[in-house]
Amino acid sequence: MAARQLSALGVRPGHRVLEIGTATGYVTALLCRRVGEENVFSVEIDGSLGAQARANLDTEGLHPTLQVTDGAMGLADHAPYDRILAPCALREVPTSLAGQLAPGGVLVAPMTDVFYGGATVRLARQDNGDLSGRFFHGASYMPMRSHRLEKLGPPDTTTARRRETNLAPERLYPLGFALYGSACLPGVRMTHGFHQDVRTVWLQAEDGSAAVAGGGTVTVYGPRDLWAEVEEIESEYADRGRPDTASFGMTVTSHGQHLWLDAPAEVISAKSPREAASL
Structure with a gap:
């Protein structure tokens, strides 16, 4: 999963990269080796996990910028970023993250919805500031803490x-x-x-x-x-021919996000609820 995400991210030496979720620091270390530790910025919401990641990276002689904070807010002090990687699942792309992506930059994140477990998307920032791109494989990740849902009660x-x-x-x-x-x-x-x-x-x-x-x-x-x-x-x-995962994409604007099929202009519209008949 990590290899697929990093491949889709397309990082190059010198790219400034923001990672949402340091965890053990393993992917952080890979990014340091690729783009240089001075270009890697990683945030972790769990303080004890962040401390362990720092210790792991210190052992490897790597010293990227690490901070304990809510990943939904990104790290505005060091923005903009050429690449943003979110190893935790998002229900929607936070506007703070979208705004910290440099023109032409790329965000890769596993998305999750109440209708599906997870699908990873690669979004590129367009000239108008919107983010748009395609899904490329399934991936079930723990949701970002602020994106977790409460369970619904039992039906009547x-x-x-x-x-x-x-x-x-x-x-x-x-x-x-x-x-x-x-x-x-x-x-x-x-x-x-x-x-x-x-x-x-x-x-x-x-x-x-x-x-x-x-x-x-x-x-x-x-x-x-x-x-x-x-x-x-x-x-x-x-x-529609049962289109596969790669046929679908997402566009994120300042007004929200929507899914499309085949092309960004082909937005998938919501259906009107159907009342149940007495059976």
Whole structure:
């Protein structure tokens, strides 16, 4: 994972690099060897971990700039940076980090969403200040502390409605579908795995709507029919040829971020919620 991220980062000797999450200092050391220790800046939110990283780097005779602080804020005192690497997962790119990237600079980070576990993106700063680029592989990383989510409560089982379905859970597993679904159904959470040896998908929304599907049946709860919404989206995804991870990209502006398919102009729009019918 680290090798893929560093390859995508495309660091060159003399580049100024900001690393979000020093951890043990291993990747920090690799960056020092590549661009020079005077060009490496790394932040770590955990003080004890930051101290251990400093000790590890001292042992190697490396002395980059290290600071214990919240990575979401970056390190403005030394900006701008030619490259920013975030080994921790982001739910959205903080505006502080985007603003610390030099013109033409590159940010590489694993993104995470409530609909998918993780996908790494390479974003380049455009002439207008926006960041834009493509996803290039899946990666499940611990989220940045400020980006962690609280668990939702259980659905209201008194609203349970059960029916048969032809949509097999495994058709929702590919990361390409998860990226597409995350844009179409913002805020809806999806997890998948096995329940009593049966492949199962769980969906849940903040309004109490939920769905559990597996073994040819689905049970929906709450005011929305989340499974009907997913069936529609999966059908659209299939009509588009089931595009893979590399077909998707992200653009970050001062107003937020959005996903696109094939080209930045092809923004994936959110779908309107569908009310659940009595079954």
